[in-house]
Amino acid sequence: MRDVSSHARVFALIAAFALFSAVCPPPASRADGKLRIMTATTDLASLAQEIGGDRVDVESIARGYQDPHFVEAKPSFLLKLRHADLLIVVGLELEIGWLPPLISQSTNPKIQVGAPGYFDASRFAKILEIPTGQVTRAEGDVHPLGNPHYWLDPENGLRIAKGIQNKLSEMRPGDAAYFAQRYDSFEHRLKEADEKWLAEMKPYAGRKVVTYHRSWPNFAEHFHLDVVGYVEPRPGIPPSPQHTVELIGQMKRDGVKVILVEPYFDLKTPNAIARDTGAKVVVLMPSVGGEKEITDYFKLFDYDIDKLKQAFDTTK
Amino acid sequence: MKRFAALLALLLLSSMAHAQNAPSVPDKRDIPAANMEETRMRALEERVRALADEVAALRRELKTLRDTKSSEPAPGSHLLLASARIEPGMLPSNATSTSAASVAPEANPAPPAAQIAQTQTYGGATSNAKLLNPDISLIGDFIGTAGRNTVSPSRSLELHESEVGLQAIIDPYARADAFISFGETGVNVEEGYVTFTSLPAGLLLKVGKMRAEFGKVNTIHNHALPFIDRPLVTNNLVGGEDGIDDAGISLSRFLPAPKNWFLQGTAQVYRGDSDDVFQALRRQDLSVVGHIRAYRDLGESTNLDLGVSYARGHNTAGSTTLNPENFLTNLYSADATLRWKPLRRAIYHSFLLRNEFFWSARDQLSPLNIFQTQHAFGLYSDAEYRVNRRWTLGGRFDRSGRATNASLTDTGFSGILTYWPSEFSQIRGQYRYGHLWDVPNDRFTNANEFLFQFLFVMGAHGAHPF
Secondary structure (H helix, E strand, O other): OHHHHHHHHHHHHHHHHHHHHHHOOOOOOOOOOOEEEEEOOHHHHHHHHHHHHHHEEEEEOOOOOOOOOOOOOOHHHHHHHOOOOEEEEOOOOOOOOOHHHHHHHOOOHHHOOOOOOEEEHHHHOOOOOOOOOOOOHHHOOOOOOOOOOHHHOHHHHHHHHHHHHHHHHHHOHHHHHHHHHHHHHHHHHHHHHHHHHHHHHHHHOOOEEEEOOOOOHHHHHHOOOEEEEEOOOOOOOOOOHHHHHHHHHHHHHHOOOEEEEOOOOOOHHHHHHHHHHOOEEEEOOOOOOOOOOOOOHHHHHHHHHHHHHHHHHHOO | OHHHHHHHHHHHHHHHHHHHHHHHHHHHOOOOOHHHHHHHHHHHHHHHHHHHHHHHHHHHHHHHHHHOHHHOOOOOOOOOOHHHHOOOOOOOOHHHHHHHHOOOOOOOOOHHHHHHHHHHHHHOOOOHHHOOOOEEEEEEEEEEEEEEOOOOOOOOEEEEEEEEEEEEEEEOOEEEEEEEEEEOOOEEEEEEEEEEOOOHHHEEEEEEEEEOOOOOHHHOOHHHOOOOOOOHHHHHHOOOOOOOEEEEEEEEEEOOOOOOEEEEEEEEEEOOOEOOOEOOOOOOOOEEEEEEEEEEEOOOOEEEEEEEEEEEEEOHHHHHOOOHHHOEEEEEEEEEEEEEOOHHHOOOOEEEEEEEEEEEEEEEEOOOOOEEEEEEEEEEEEEEEEOOOOEEEEEEEEEEEEOOEEEEEEEEEEEEEEEEEEOOEEEEEEEEEEEEEEOOOOEEEEEEEEEEEEEEEEEOOOOOOO
16 A cells, blocks of 8 residues: 555656646746846956947856856856856856856756857957967866966957857847947947057066966966966966975066966965065956956956056056 | 858859750760760869869858857958957967057958867867767775774775766757766766756756755765765765665756745655665655755855755665565755855855754664664764865764664764865865764774875866855
8 A cells, every 4th residue: 555655646746846847937038128148257247238238137157356267156146047048158168167067057948058048258269378289287277278368358358249249139130230339339449448558558568477377368468568477386276385486586587576466366475475576466356346446348457557557667 | 151152152053054064065066086075074074073072162161150150250340350360379479469459340351261260269279089078087086094993894995986977968958977986896877867958947857877866965976075984874864875876867946936045946756776775676666855955145255055855765674574665764854054155265265064964764673573663863064164275174073863773873073174285186184983883792882083085086177066
């Protein structure tokens, strides 16, 4: 007798669950007709906002002051991802530690890898530091597809924006003209701003700097900085005493006076190096939202260039 | 794109025209020299073949272009030319990057160049032949034990487990994950399941062998645990190291929840064979697992994760009786986790406090062969604090009755210290004390042990469990 009831219960449970699922279907798309865009990082959110204007709702998963390699796959992100029409990711395995489970658990077919709503921004950008030859983790947490911090070059910002414009126009052909106009305006403003930034940075061209992590190759290339060393002995490996001593020697030899640190790294080692070499530690923001006043992609460069200028001026 | 289509059409037409002309040639002119005509025919044939090849090549190119269409600027529009100028792996000289700052819209984008740039950018260092291989990883788990434990002694040194993980996206609708564990005693498919990610009504379906959604610790793989061993309660009430890990079907869904809450329900049906906890003697002896998870962010750094679970299946007690179907085990659990991780210092500091409670109701025969149900209770409480980027301190308290004899309660506690040389290796030491019931001697004994563990990860960078 008992097993009949057990069997019945199993099926009752399944039936109840199926019924429950059927009676509360996922909420339909929003009444205001805005495209819902989720991005992995705040920079991509800012670019998407520039192009999408008031026709889109954009939200980023990571915060600007957070290390984008180590975001937690919190279930609260699932709630946002499941209604998204478009997911924009940095790619190049930057989000490999947290995004794949979020995507597969989101139960949102639109944003699965390869679906039309999955947008890998790295496909549009100029990528640096693509390793050639053998790639092993003896070099630390290397990104075999290239350095994923590529958004820190305004030209790449423009390229990604173009990609986003095409994608949005494809998803909302009716608004294509609007997106094109937004892109043109963005392009115009960004070029104007970039000319200003380049002019501001021109006196410091070729200055040698040390950075904590390899977050700045695109930035350094665009603004003609010379990154000669890293506080981390290898990407993703915490500073070691031996490497720090070597770095101090190198900085003294090369006359390096500025150490750039991302906001999510501990300042203890950089400060110690600075004391020994007379260099200045600058906390530079790699992303929009790293500080309250950095509200968009333009302000990100405004802020960083301002900080750099101050540092270079005081460390002649 | 249009130009290509036009070109393609032209080529197709011309090749067709050639094909039609070919047979008509000998009709028009009567050439006595047959071999001369043959040569001509051969030449024409070759031409047709060459053209066909060309068309095929163009078609392929068109296809690649279409695949990367979104990335490729539409002709005529204002064009950034990013893709056309990209030269991955090459650092352009300063001159080019300055001029690039004023990205002037160029009139004539060259699509083929863009295409090459695309593949270069994306292909990077990977060879094409490997692109469709699954992500492969191997996690080695080496454990050493010293000290005294007469109740559940483990080996002094062992490569406890080598877990091979194979993960891939199967098709646009599913992904699959397989974890094959090579232990000291044999090979075991720890998990192997397909997840259907694109189902209607927000359903998530998993089919295969998997760790059941029964509480928290049951879902976590050995190498991802914050301790070397499993809590006492897992061994006493939930069937040993593997816990509820069986072949079955799992269906889960987000449930409507109050604002800022995340609610998820999971229903699973398994064959009913899981270590010592469930046993299916007959086909209908299925086991079921139900789980509800509630989660809430208490701020950007702090969050609360709650769960209740239920499992039911046939147990091993009845296997010698005439009516084995009457012997069931019902398991209930409740778990609560509080996490704190400041976003600006996420890699340096974090704190986790987790409590899990288990109730087991197991039907069995008493020593006097009377049908009875043993109601046992167990719990563990675990705290971890990340001191800096490399060190984590942890502690765990254990208390659990035994499923077959609830009056015997084992108690224990552990202190755990973990060191991470990098993200891909881990060295851990654990001191473990246990006040355990010694069955053969019919008394409680004390166990004092020191365990150490080396974990190493090869291959694909797996996601961090949350």
